[in-house]
Amino acid sequence: MTGEPTEVRCLLMRGGTSKGAYFLADDLPEDPAARDDLLLRIMGSPDPQQIDGLGGAHPLTSKVAVVSVPDDDPAADVDYLFLQVAVDTVEVSDRQNCGNLLAGVGPFAVERGLVAASGAHTSVRIRMLNTGDLATATFPTPDGRVDYTGTAQISGVPGTAAPVVIEFAPGTAPLLPTGRARxxxxxxxxxxxxxxxxxxxxxxxxxxxxxxxxxxxxxxxxxxxxxxxxxxxxxxxxxxxxxxxxxxxxxxxxxxxxxxxxxxxxxxxxxxxxxxxxxxxxxxxxxxxxxxxxxxxxxxxxxxxxxxxxxxxxxxxxxxxxxxxxxxxxxTPSVSRTAVVRTARKIFDGTVFPRSGQAAPTAGPSPQGDADDSPAR
CATH class of the missing domain: 3.10.310.10 (Diaminopimelate Epimerase; Chain A, domain 1)
Known part of the structure; x- marks a missing residue:
């Protein structure tokens, strides 16, 4: 995408115990600096309350998933880039993965037509661009649509939802990056x-x-x-x-x-x-x-x-x-298998309107609520 978008298609989803904004890569600028500036304005950063954007004033609710179809990896159905948007600083980081938002990538890929539903359950092979690791997410898709309802419950999330089973392929990085157990x-x-x-x-x-x-x-x-x-x-x-x-x-x-x-x-x-x-x-x-x-x-x-x-x-x-x-x-020790059950839920699907201009620090101190509202530094 080129030019400065004034509105962007977006799906807001809870993935595991996090919440984030999911985008198609084609709906965002190709230039990483322009993309990051846009995402800061969409999420409402930098501001401790993120009052002017989608962010929830906490790192767990200031996350972004960018999804696309790979053109060079037959082992993956979709590519997933995770971006952590800082709450109160001008910073967007791609230095880590997020396994919670990962729970929503498969359903998002079906929602956007990147992957076709395939029976009662659909499995989506996901390449995590931050590290190159692979994972497969399996979730219910009766009648060709993602079903978010179910009886799976995870701590930290109220109620129940459909299970998303995520199995991680063994990574190439050493389990002990320093080469030592201690x-x-x-x-x-x-x-x-x-x-x-x-x-x-x-x-x-x-x-x-x-x-x-x-x-x-x-x-x-x-x-x-x-x-x-x-x-x-x-x-x-x-x-x-x-x-x-x-x-x-x-x-x-x-x-x-x-x-x-x-x-x-x-x-x-x-x-x-x-x-x-x-x-x-x-x-x-x-x-x-x-x-x-x-x-x-x-x-x-x-x-x-x-x-x-x-x-x-x-x-x-x-x-x-x-x-x-x-x-x-x-x-040396190595991981042979990692699998976990998560849940995800579609919260909102529509258009987000970013704040105009460039992301910049707020003009003055923001009003503060109680201590839990303010990021600890």
């Missing part, structure tokens, strides 16, 4: 993993925490926030990510013993806000990390005697995920 970073013993999302696993008690604190309590603790950021910044180069001070990866997950019969309790930072649940790919990283011999999860996690399924506890419930970890040809 690293000492900023004086803290951690395990760095990448199972679709670069993630640093940290024992909660190493930070003087129980691991059961609420997201609000953790975000209000300036000492914890500063220490986590030091760990994140030092982990970046070790994980092959370079200088991460201006990016949203790696994520950080605090681990503590399970409280409700699961495998582990988590508190995940994305990277500065504490997730009210946990992302799909973040959970995939945690689940794989729990099975790494010599990792920091030893003595914390309670692994089942049989099977690949693990229950990852988080602030609003749990996420069940199946992850198999074996040994690669080089003798």
């Amino acid at each position: 690293d000492v970073i900023a004086g803290t013993s951690v395990t760095c993993v990448d199972n679709g999302m670069p993630t640093v696993l940290i024992p909660a008690d190493a930070l003087g925490l129980t691991g059961r604190e609420t997201p609000r309590e953790l975000e209000a603790d300036a000492t914890v926030r500063d220490r986590l950021e030091r760990i994140r910044v030092e982990a970046g180069p070790l994980m092959g990510l370079g200088d991460v001070r201006g990016t949203t990866v790696p994520k950080l997950s605090l681990l503590s013993p399970p409280a409700h019969g699961g495998a582990v309790t988590t508190r995940t930072f994305i990277p500065h806000r504490c997730h009210t649940s946990i992302g799909v790919l973040g959970a995939a990283g945690v689940a794989a990390g729990l099975r790494v011999a010599g990792g920091i999860a030893e003595g914390i996690a309670r692994l089942p005697a049989h099977g690949d399924r693990l229950r990852i506890e988080h602030p609003t419930g749990f996420l069940d995920i199946e992850t198999g970890v074996g040994t690669g040809a080089d003798g």
Whole structure:
């Protein structure tokens, strides 16, 4: 697309425990800088409240999926580019995947006619352009249309919906990007993993925490926030990510013993806000990390005697995920399988009208609501 669009076709969808705006790539400018500026204005950034756009004043509700038909990959039906739109800064990042919005990509592809429904259930093979990884999403399509209703329930989302089963093809990146099961970073013993999302696993008690604190309590603790950021910044180069001070990866997950019969309790930072649940790919990283011999999860996690399924506890419930970890040809741990059940729901399908002009900081301070309304930095 060329020129400055004054209106853009858009589908707003909840995917997993996130919410985002889904676009066809052809409906957005080809130039990445022009595209990002447009998306900032569509989402209402930069503004802590995103009052003039679609964003919901939180990283979990300020997300974008850009979908297209690949012309060079017979292994995929559609390409999916995830973009994280910052809430209160002029920033759009493509440095990570989002497994939650991924749950809506298959249904969106059918809605837009990129993939034809094929019987009672349709499977869509998705290439995640951020990393090149592949996933297959399977969801109900009776009568040739996506059916969003069903009995599947996921923690962090009210009500029930149709299940979207997502199976991830094993990635090419090493599970242990530093080559070690443990690293000492900023004086803290951690395990760095990448199972679709670069993630640093940290024992909660190493930070003087129980691991059961609420997201609000953790975000209000300036000492914890500063220490986590030091760990994140030092982990970046070790994980092959370079200088991460201006990016949203790696994520950080605090681990503590399970409280409700699961495998582990988590508190995940994305990277500065504490997730009210946990992302799909973040959970995939945690689940794989729990099975790494010599990792920091030893003595914390309670692994089942049989099977690949693990229950990852988080602030609003749990996420069940199946992850198999074996040994690669080089003798290092490698992931053989990752699968998860998510849900998605179409909220709005129509036309969005972006704010005119270029995205720029607001002229003055925005009125603030209570503490939960304001992004913690």
